[in-house]
Amino acid sequence: MTKPTLLTMSRLLMKRLLPAIVLAVGLLVAGQPAARAEGEGQLMASGANVRDQASLQRGARLFFNYCVGCHSLKYMRYSRIADDLGLTEQQVMHDLNFTGAKFQEPVISHMPPEDATKWFGKAPPDLSLEVSAKGADWVYTYLNTFYLDPKSPIGWNNTTLPNAAMPFPLWELQGEQVAVTKPGSDGVEKLDLAHPGKLTPAQYQQATRDLVNFLAYVSEPAAMQRHRYGVWVLLFLALFTMLAYLLKKEYWKDVH
Amino acid sequence: MANVFARIGDWVNERTPGLAPMYRKHMTEYYAPKNFNLWYYFGSLAMLVLVNQIVTGIFLTMNYDPSASGAFDSVQYIMRDVEWGWLIRYMHTTGASLFFVVVFLHMFRGIMYGSFKKPRELVWLLGMLIFLALMAEAFMGYVLPWGNMSFWGAKVIVSLFGTVPKIGPALQEWIMGDFLPADATLNRFFALHVIALPIVLLLLVVLHLAALHEVGSNNPDGVEIKKGPKGNRWDALKPADGIPFHPYYTVKDLVGVGFFLLIAAFIIFFAPTFGGWFLEHDNSIAANNLVTPAQIKPVWYFTAFYAIVRMVPSAFGTAVWGVLGMFGSIALLFALPWIDVGPVKSIRYRGTGYKVALTIFVIAFFCLMALGMDLTDEYFPRIFGAGIDITLWDNVFGRIMTVAYFGFFVFLWLYTHLGWEKTKPVPDRVTTHD
Numbered sequence: 001m002t003k004p005t006l007l008t009m010s011r012l013l014m015k016r017l018l019p020a021i022v023l024a025v026g027l028l029v030a031g032q033p034a035a036r037a038e039g040e041g042q043l044m045a046s047g048a049n050v051r052d053q054a055s056l057q058r059g060a061r062l063f064f065n066y067c068v069g070c071h072s073l074k075y076m077r078y079s080r081i082a083d084d085l086g087l088t089e090q091q092v093m094h095d096l097n098f099t100g101a102k103f104q105e106p107v108i109s110h111m112p113p114e115d116a117t118k119w120f121g122k123a124p125p126d127l128s129l130e131v132s133a134k135g136a137d138w139v140y141t142y143l144n145t146f147y148l149d150p151k152s153p154i155g156w157n158n159t160t161l162p163n164a165a166m167p168f169p170l171w172e173l174q175g176e177q178v179a180v181t182k183p184g185s186d187g188v189e190k191l192d193l194a195h196p197g198k199l200t201p202a203q204y205q206q207a208t209r210d211l212v213n214f215l216a217y218v219s220e221p222a223a224m225q226r227h228r229y230g231v232w233v234l235l236f237l238a239l240f241t242m243l244a245y246l247l248k249k250e251y252w253k254d255v256h
Numbered sequence: 257m258a259n260v261f262a263r264i265g266d267w268v269n270e271r272t273p274g275l276a277p278m279y280r281k282h283m284t285e286y287y288a289p290k291n292f293n294l295w296y297y298f299g300s301l302a303m304l305v306l307v308n309q310i311v312t313g314i315f316l317t318m319n320y321d322p323s324a325s326g327a328f329d330s331v332q333y334i335m336r337d338v339e340w341g342w343l344i345r346y347m348h349t350t351g352a353s354l355f356f357v358v359v360f361l362h363m364f365r366g367i368m369y370g371s372f373k374k375p376r377e378l379v380w381l382l383g384m385l386i387f388l389a390l391m392a393e394a395f396m397g398y399v400l401p402w403g404n405m406s407f408w409g410a411k412v413i414v415s416l417f418g419t420v421p422k423i424g425p426a427l428q429e430w431i432m433g434d435f436l437p438a439d440a441t442l443n444r445f446f447a448l449h450v451i452a453l454p455i456v457l458l459l460l461v462v463l464h465l466a467a468l469h470e471v472g473s474n475n476p477d478g479v480e481i482k483k484g485p486k487g488n489r490w491d492a493l494k495p496a497d498g499i500p501f502h503p504y505y506t507v508k509d510l511v512g513v514g515f516f517l518l519i520a521a522f523i524i525f526f527a528p529t530f531g532g533w534f535l536e537h538d539n540s541i542a543a544n545n546l547v548t549p550a551q552i553k554p555v556w557y558f559t560a561f562y563a564i565v566r567m568v569p570s571a572f573g574t575a576v577w578g579v580l581g582m583f584g585s586i587a588l589l590f591a592l593p594w595i596d597v598g599p600v601k602s603i604r605y606r607g608t609g610y611k612v613a614l615t616i617f618v619i620a621f622f623c624l625m626a627l628g629m630d631l632t633d634e635y636f637p638r639i640f641g642a643g644i645d646i647t648l649w650d651n652v653f654g655r656i657m658t659v660a661y662f663g664f665f666v667f668l669w670l671y672t673h674l675g676w677e678k679t680k681p682v683p684d685r686v687t688t689h690d
């Protein structure tokens with residue numbers, strides 16, 4: 001029986017640890033179907049990354065400028081946003097909080113749900129868990145596929161969620177897209193930018209990426225902590241496993 | 257210091273006559289075969305997960321609100337406002353799925369090495385009861401977050417009982433306490449999930465272990481070490497191929513625990529939803545009896561059994577056959593010790609027919625799982641072209657796999673009762689250890 005050395009330990013790594021990790025990662029990759037799309041067509045990749053704090057801050061600004069008029073984030077407190085996005089209480093209360101809520105309170109839109117139901121036919125949904133429910137790519141694609149539709153009562157339609165009840169509040173940023181229909185049918189073939197908005201298409205995509213990123217963070221603020229602690233937990237467990245293995249080797253020396 | 261502990265130990269032992277002998281019987285003088293391989297980690301891992309579920313479950317209970325109006329919000333409260341609530345909940349949700357991973361592997365080990373055969377039939381039956389209780393426990397736990405998939409999953413599963421002729425509809429209402437899954441349903445599922453079923457599970461686990469330690473563990477060679485030569489370094493009357501469970505297998509299981517926790521921690525910290533397998537997207541939407549999810553399907557660990565329900569057609573004006581098929585698929589596992597009566601236990605020395613049949617059984621199980629998860633709807637058009645009739649393909653594929661699943665038991669019965677199996681010679685002693 002050889003004494004455990006660095007060599008046997010690295011052999012252990014190769015023999016036991018790697019296959020386990022490869023298996024876990026393999027399972028993960030195989031098990032990563034994107035959240036189901038509700039509309040037709042392929043989803044665009046959002047590229048959302050909640051570790052990009054600058055993007056989260058830009059996304060928060062967009063949300064509070066364009067979305068909070070109708071949509072609440074009822075599970076999200078202003079104070080938590082400040083903590084996680086590296087903002088001061090002053091910045092959040094002055095630049096983001098337009099609802100008059102206290103710092104510790106959640107983000108609740110001022111729009112009365114009864115009126116909203118009258119105006120749009122359906123009250124705007126709370127967006128706290130929108131990315132968890134639909135996936136970041138879906139929300140990103142949705143925000144990029146609005147088009148002018150004279151047949152719709154609100155003037156806008158969306159290829160990702162056809163006949164959505166939502167007007168397009170970001171139109172001044174993106175501009176106005178129109179649908180090019182397939183010859184001989186009503187199906188939308190592609191969207192053309194008829195009137196450019198304040199942003200170039202690339203800038204608009206980045207803006208919606210930031211917005212989706214912020215909503216992804218709002219869906220699961222714990223993701224920040226998960227990533228921070230996860231590496232240390234895995235390192236500890238790797239060390240623990242190594243020691244347990246050496247202990248086992250020692251005990252089993254006399255079993256033949 | 258050691259002296260103090262020894263004295264406390266003596267003091268306790270003098271007043272509890274059974275304790276020290278019990279510890280010796282189940283730990284230091286329980287002689288397990290020395291040739292356990294990788295497959296033998298999953299029993300202790302299942303116990304570890306059970307403890308994890310109980311401990312994290314206690315903390316979840318402190319902040320969870322088992323009411324239809326408050327349940328969904330309280331889960332988000334746990335995820336956002338409770339200190340470390342997110343970690344406790346992810347440990348519980350990941351634990352639930354990993355429980356089934358280790359239990360499936362543990363059961364497969366039992367089948368593969370003939371651990372259910374004489375004299376361990378009772379160990380197997382108790383294990384199967386644990387599996388049943390675990391399925392009930394998991395189903396009720398899945399309903400508690402009161403997401404839309406919880407609601408519709410509960411509705412579909414309870415409706416299985418509605419297929420019972422005559423009393424079905426009344427039975428369904430009796431289970432739910434309402435006409436739909438509602439507050440009353442959630443309350444009772446909570447009570448069953450946190451009190452009734454855990455007690456049953458713990459009791460069954462104790463009995464499973466007691467029954468096992470009475471007859472002794474099987475091993476990858478399927479050799480009865482108790483029938484082999486006697487005398488090892490610790491006891492002249494005990495099996496020569498046995499080693500004390502403690503410390504040998506306790507330290508060995510510790511290595512298994514380490515690897516298992518590495519995988520579990522990776523999921524908990526970096527992929528807690530596991531791509532929608534462990535936590536489903538539709539469950540991020542609160543329960544709503546007016547909005548049906550695009551696809552209603554159970555969590556991955558139930559999908560193979562659920563696929564059987566879908567694949568068995570209705571006949572004679574009732575859909576109860578599918579439900580019977582599903583329960584039958586589990587009932588046959590209970591009956592395994594009397595279906596497979598081949599004298600050789602381990603797959604190492606069994607006939608080729610057995611090996612082929614077991615392989616087909618495993619493939620059928622995975623295929624049914626994929627079908628129940630609707631993966632076939634996604635992949636069949638990609639593989640065979642977009643124009644195919646999905647329902648037809650699903651039905652043909654699913655029914656072939658269902659027949660393969662049940663066929664395994666029919667084959668085993670014929671194979672072993674009619675003496676068709678040509679086995680290899682079984683060694684007298686265990687062959688290897690790592």
